Amino acid sequence: MSVSQLFRTSALLGIFFSFFACMPEPNNGENSKKGEKLKVLVTTSIIQEAVQKILKDSADVELIIPIGADPHSYQFSPEDAIKSHNADIIIANGLHLEHRMRGLFQNTTRSKTLIYMADGVPISKLRHLDNKEIDPHIWLNVQLWKSCVSYMASRLEKDTEWTNYIQKNLDEYLIQLEHIDITAKRRLKRIPEESKYLITSHDAFGYFGNAYGIKVLGIKGLSTTGEASIKHVDSLVSLITEKKIKTIFPEFSTSTKDIKTLVEQCQENGIEIKLGQELYSISMKGPTNTYDSLILHNVNSIVKGLR
Numbered sequence: 001m002s003v004s005q006l007f008r009t010s011a012l013l014g015i016f017f018s019f020f021a022c023m024p025e026p027n028n029g030e031n032s033k034k035g036e037k038l039k040v041l042v043t044t045s046i047i048q049e050a051v052q053k054i055l056k057d058s059a060d061v062e063l064i065i066p067i068g069a070d071p072h073s074y075q076f077s078p079e080d081a082i083k084s085h086n087a088d089i090i091i092a093n094g095l096h097l098e099h100r101m102r103g104l105f106q107n108t109t110r111s112k113t114l115i116y117m118a119d120g121v122p123i124s125k126l127r128h129l130d131n132k133e134i135d136p137h138i139w140l141n142v143q144l145w146k147s148c149v150s151y152m153a154s155r156l157e158k159d160t161e162w163t164n165y166i167q168k169n170l171d172e173y174l175i176q177l178e179h180i181d182i183t184a185k186r187r188l189k190r191i192p193e194e195s196k197y198l199i200t201s202h203d204a205f206g207y208f209g210n211a212y213g214i215k216v217l218g219i220k221g222l223s224t225t226g227e228a229s230i231k232h233v234d235s236l237v238s239l240i241t242e243k244k245i246k247t248i249f250p251e252f253s254t255s256t257k258d259i260k261t262l263v264e265q266c267q268e269n270g271i272e273i274k275l276g277q278e279l280y281s282i283s284m285k286g287p288t289n290t291y292d293s294l295i296l297h298n299v300n301s302i303v304k305g306l307r
């Protein structure tokens with residue numbers, strides 16, 4: 001080993017050991033002293049909840065995309081750059097959900113751990129669309145989200161060496177997620193097979209549909225940006241007529257313009273269509289401020305509208 005290699009290796013080891021020296025001891029749920037907690041920065045409230053379930057009081061988990069904001073169009077601010085600088089670990093969804101934040105993530109990978117939840121999903125289970133886009137809305141399929149959470153926990157184990165602590169919290173959270181999935185499956189069985197068509201503002205519920213045997217169509221594509229084409233709206237009107245679909249669903253934090261266009265088109269064609277309760281594809285607020293209430297709110301609204 002040359003002198004320069006030796007110097008580089010010892011410098012790297014120095015950084016390595018000082019990194020772990022700074023890591024707080026897991027406190028198994030007891031409040032740790034101020035300043036000792038791991039600083040985790042996450043992009044969405046759904047990821048925030050998952051990290052809080054796994055790290056509990058051992059971490060301060062800060063959110064970048066505010067509740068109610070649309071992750072597809074969110075652009076990071078100078079404050080977000082400061083938060084990112086101060087964080088120990090950044091956790092994002094990936095699959096271009098937060099595509100306008102790419103610059104922030106590129107800076108991050110140079111200096112700290114960046115975890116993409118989507119890396120926990122096997123490629124074969126991702127929704128590859130005809131236009132080569134990959135659907136980022138993986139959290140709406142509870143089984144896929146379990147894989148994502150397990151993957152995130154395994155990465156946190158490597159970074160923190162809190163293996164037993166993280167594993168115990170993960171096991172508890174996976175049981176909770178399994179219960180949500182069982183409840184969702186049971187409730188969605190109330191919809192007759194021939195009525196299992198879900199039309200929403202944008203194409204967010206594909207993984208959800210795959211999980212529960214529901215055919216899903218978005219008025220807009222995977223992203224909320226841009227406008228729905230007239231041709232696509234016409235094809236939805238034909239489908240609504242043919243399959244006697246009773247209800248279509250607006251989404252919280254997504255523009256209602258396109259869904260109104262579809263309702264007007266139906267009315268012009270003499271078709272009666274109802275607007276269902278607003279679905280939550282991403283934001284967790286009010287009655288849907290937890291992951292389980294978000295999934296079950298959607299399930300209940302869909303059952304009510306389609307059965």
Ligand SMILES: [Zn+2]
Pocket residue numbers: 072137202203204222223224281
């Ligand atoms: Zn979306």
